[in-house]
Amino acid sequence: MIRIVLPFHLQILANCGREVTVEVTGAITQRSVLDALESRYPMLRGTVREHISQQRRPRVRFFVDNTDVSHQPPDAALPESVARGERPFMIVGAVAGG
DSSP states (O other), X not given: OEEEEOOHHHHHHHTOOSXXXXXXXXXXXXXXXXXXXXXXXXXXXXXXXXXXXXXXXXXXXXXXXXXXXXXXXXXSBOOHHHHTXXXXXXXXXXXXXX
């Protein structure tokens, strides 16, 4: 099971807690994790990634082990710690302002 930590606004939209789990078969990548998340919580489709292009939305970031993996290719393998469920895949809404 893959652990995913969601920001508050997505928790409200999905009517779930801060951390959810999803099952992913095959390679553990950003794409496969987000596909599983959107499959389990269809109301999140289009909130983290664009509907058509499946590109990450500009003000959304992904973190694993305190490392921003947002700009890595969506099909790059995530660390084994995520695949084993030891560490969560974190979705964070970026804060803009000045």
